[in-house]
Amino acid sequence: MATKLLVSRAAAKTLNQILRPSLVDFSLFSYSATSQCLRNLHSFVSERFHFLKSDRIHPCNSRTMVRCSIPRYDNTEAISTDENADTRVPATVITGFLGSGKTTLLNHILTANHGKRIAVIENEFGEVDIDGSLVASHSSVSEDIVMVNNGCLCCTVRRDLVKMLLELARKKRDKFDHIVIETTGLAKPAPVIETFYTDELVARYVKLDSVVTLVDCKHAMQHLNEVKPRFVVNEAIEQVAYADRIILNKIDLVNETELEALMKKIKHINGMAQIKKATYGAVDIDFVLGVGGYDLDRIESEVQLDGSHSLTQHHEAGHDHHEGHHHNHTHDSAVSSVSIVSEGVLDLDEVDDWLERLIDEKGEDLYRMKGVLSVSGSDERYVFQGVHSMLDGSPGKAWGPDEKRINKLVFIGRNLDETALRKGFKGCLV
Numbered sequence: 001m002a003t004k005l006l007v008s009r010a011a012a013k014t015l016n017q018i019l020r021p022s023l024v025d026f027s028l029f030s031y032s033a034t035s036q037c038l039r040n041l042h043s044f045v046s047e048r049f050h051f052l053k054s055d056r057i058h059p060c061n062s063r064t065m066v067r068c069s070i071p072r073y074d075n076t077e078a079i080s081t082d083e084n085a086d087t088r089v090p091a092t093v094i095t096g097f098l099g100s101g102k103t104t105l106l107n108h109i110l111t112a113n114h115g116k117r118i119a120v121i122e123n124e125f126g127e128v129d130i131d132g133s134l135v136a137s138h139s140s141v142s143e144d145i146v147m148v149n150n151g152c153l154c155c156t157v158r159r160d161l162v163k164m165l166l167e168l169a170r171k172k173r174d175k176f177d178h179i180v181i182e183t184t185g186l187a188k189p190a191p192v193i194e195t196f197y198t199d200e201l202v203a204r205y206v207k208l209d210s211v212v213t214l215v216d217c218k219h220a221m222q223h224l225n226e227v228k229p230r231f232v233v234n235e236a237i238e239q240v241a242y243a244d245r246i247i248l249n250k251i252d253l254v255n256e257t258e259l260e261a262l263m264k265k266i267k268h269i270n271g272m273a274q275i276k277k278a279t280y281g282a283v284d285i286d287f288v289l290g291v292g293g294y295d296l297d298r299i300e301s302e303v304q305l306d307g308s309h310s311l312t313q314h315h316e317a318g319h320d321h322h323e324g325h326h327h328n329h330t331h332d333s334a335v336s337s338v339s340i341v342s343e344g345v346l347d348l349d350e351v352d353d354w355l356e357r358l359i360d361e362k363g364e365d366l367y368r369m370k371g372v373l374s375v376s377g378s379d380e381r382y383v384f385q386g387v388h389s390m391l392d393g394s395p396g397k398a399w400g401p402d403e404k405r406i407n408k409l410v411f412i413g414r415n416l417d418e419t420a421l422r423k424g425f426k427g428c429l430v
């Protein structure tokens with residue numbers, strides 16, 4: 001197994017300013033402090049709240065942490081005049097099953113004319129560095145390999161991933177604008193995502209932009225339907241579940257009916273990700289870079305749920321209809337999405353309590369969640385996003401004077417209890 005890091009010079013562009021990283025203040029709290037922490041969520045009106053209670057995300061990770069932090073920026077270090085500017089380097093994680101087209105997409109990113117200089121961290125099984133030569137044959141990056149490591153990104157080399165990210169962000173920051181990490185076909189995305197939140201230095205210098213999942217249209221259904229032994233993760237499902245962007249690749253190898261069935265299956269698992277069909281990973285670069293999938297400012301555009309869409313999926317799943325919400329739970333997979341679209345005003349204290357309880361009880365099974373909320377006593381939307389037990393929330397854009405205040409929430413996870421989620425939401429309405 002080899003993990004290597006490349007810095008692409010394919011699209012050179014000069015950074016006008018080398019913005020030095022801002023400081024994130026991580027204060028360690030005791031477990032009991034989380035409650036207070038969440039209860040105070042709405043009081044951080046102008047500052048982003050970031051809550052982290054991370055445990056058991058990955059079998060390799062046995063520690064339990066409770067942290068609460070408000071990112072802030074150290075003026076002595078930051079060159080930017082805007083003290084709230086997020087100057088961290090964005091990173092995109094490309095995942096997808098073996099042979100789904102990850103390297104093909106990477107080549108597309110490296111050779112497309114987008115003006116961004118890309119640093120690549122590539123993780124490959126096998127002694128021979130095959131993907132490196134493939135990438136190199138399509139661009140002039142072969143001489144830019146700066147690190148080589150062994151292991152699988154999701155397990156043994158997570159430490160190496162941290163090292164590489166820090167090396168890039170601290171020492172080579174002026175040489176690139178964006179980091180792309182290509183995981184092995186078998187890598188589970190959770191530990192890679194977790195790295196951006198649990199490692200304080202990484203969180204200080206690098207921000208996760210998005211998880212892009214490649215799906216091989218010809219073989220994906222077989223992998224998604226594969227029944228694994230108990231406690232064994234189906235990587236194909238996990239990769240779809242964590243995605244912000246899904247590329248249905250190799251559409252040239254399937255017919256419309258097969259494509260339709262696959263699309264339906266994928267939406268059942270992940271009702272939040274934007275999906276594009278492609279051959280040879282050829283998608284607009286904007287679709288994969290600069291997504292802001294974990295960015296609170298972008299949550300609203302990411303949570304594009306409307307009642308009609310929801311009900312359609314709900315119907316497909318063969319369950320009772322409930323006005324204004326749906327769940328696309330499938331019986332053949334424990335991983336599914338639950339979406340709630342509802343008018344009404346919420347009590348933010350109740351929301352804090354509800355979400356706190358939820359992540360306390362179900363954090364391990366909650367892969368992703370995002371929401372735009374209408375809360376009492378505020379003219380602004382309240383937005384939140386989370387991964388497992390990490391929850392990040394803050395006030396967002398103001399509601400328009402004649403705008404309908406519609407709450408939109410989506411949860412993706414394992415064994416989601418749609419009825420309980422709906423009840424929990426209703427319990428927060430004033």
Ligand SMILES: Nc1nc2c(ncn2[C@@H]2O[C@H](COP(=O)(O)OP(=O)(O)OP(=O)(O)O)[C@@H](O)[C@H]2O)c(=O)[nH]1
Nearest residue numbers: 097098099100101102103104185249250279280281
């Ligand atoms: N027919 C067809 N072949 C494709 C398409 N995209 C990629 N391929 C081919 O599929 C094979 C695998 O593509 P890669 O990009 O290497 O896939 P990968 O996900 O990086 O593979 P691993 O690193 O083994 O996990 C290559 O031969 C590609 O040329 C497509 O849209 N259509």
